[in-house]
Amino acid sequence: MTVAIRVVPCLDVDAGRVVKGVNFENLRDAGDPVELARSYDAATADEVTFLDVSASTQGRATTLEMVSRTAEQVFVPLTVGGGVRSVADVDALLRAGADKVGVNTAAIARPELIREVAERFGSQVLVLSVDARRTREGTTTDSGFEVTTHGGRRGTGLDALAWVRQAEDLGVGEVLLNSIDADGTTAGFDLEMITRVREQVGVPLIASGGAGTVEHFVAAARAGADALLAASVFHFATLTIGQVKDALRAEGLPVR
Numbered sequence: 055m056t057v058a059i060r061v062v063p064c065l066d067v068d069a070g071r072v073v074k075g076v077n078f079e080n081l082r083d084a085g086d087p088v089e090l091a092r093s094y095d096a097a098t099a100d101e102v103t104f105l106d107v108s109a110s111t112q113g114r115a116t117t118l119e120m121v122s123r124t125a126e127q128v129f130v131p132l133t134v135g136g137g138v139r140s141v142a143d144v145d146a147l148l149r150a151g152a153d154k155v156g157v158n159t160a161a162i163a164r165p166e167l168i169r170e171v172a173e174r175f176g177s178q179v180l181v182l183s184v185d186a187r188r189t190r191e192g193t194t195t196d197s198g199f200e201v202t203t204h205g206g207r208r209g210t211g212l213d214a215l216a217w218v219r220q221a222e223d224l225g226v227g228e229v230l231l232n233s234i235d236a237d238g239t240t241a242g243f244d245l246e247m248i249t250r251v252r253e254q255v256g257v258p259l260i261a262s263g264g265a266g267t268v269e270h271f272v273a274a275a276r277a278g279a280d281a282l283l284a285a286s287v288f289h290f291a292t293l294t295i296g297q298v299k300d301a302l303r304a305e306g307l308p309v310r
Contacts, residue, residue, distance in 0.1 A: 058310045060100035060281035061271070061298050062260065063288045065090055066107045067136075070120065072289065073107070084289040087120060092127040094288070097295045100310050102128050103230070103283060105156065105183070106136025107205055118150045125151025133230075135183050144171050148179065156230060158183040159203045162210060162217075165224055172225030181260075182226040186214040186247060187234035199247060206234035214247075215254050222255045229255055230283065233263035238286055240266025243274040252278030268293060268301035275307050 065072045065087045072084040084090070091102050104124055106117065121134050134147050135156025144155045161167050161182065171180050185202045189195055190209070199214035218229050231251050233244035243264045252259055261279035265271060271282045287293040299309045 058308045062101045062283040063094045064103040064283050064285045088123050091124045095128045101131040103133045121150040156181040156183040168224035177225045177227035181228045182221045183230045219254050228258045230260040236264030242270045245277045248277040271298050
């Protein structure tokens, strides 16, 4: 069975505003999250992802009130991540209106969190958010890709490919793979990273980081991504969701 490729705008939220930078730095304002979510829902987005990018750094939970207001405006699946540290946090986000919840830093610190959430709510609600980069001088992993935390600011020394395999075994339902090196550059997705992670896991793979042209989306889909996530090109009107879907269809790729 062929699964339709999803096109997913991402709202990186900091202090109540959507922000976007390059390699997670030099953030600039991109608008109100509720208004943007509503506009993307109207523009045929297949899902919307809401990431509280400063929650883990500041040691706090995602702002539930903003999640609730966003969920009221969006009639496609809403994934929320940032600062999720416990089963109780997941429960609160689902009650606020999230359809799926992303985990990152807390799961790295305690992988059993994945199993606990999957057993309580089901794997279908759990997304593993992986901020990965190519290893830098002084760091070595078997794959050459390292998992980072805190918006890409902290290396973990954890091999990205080994981590996604472990997370799938523990019960995660999807993997959101974000290339820290490509993030915000609009120079294209990290196709090697997508391909190699695709080889490791059977759960749906969401590719993120680097989209700049419709051809970039097509290439990521051909590399094995089941969903294509982007922020800058949509927030600043470089591309529309419709243009991306048209390009995918033109290449014979199934879309919703």
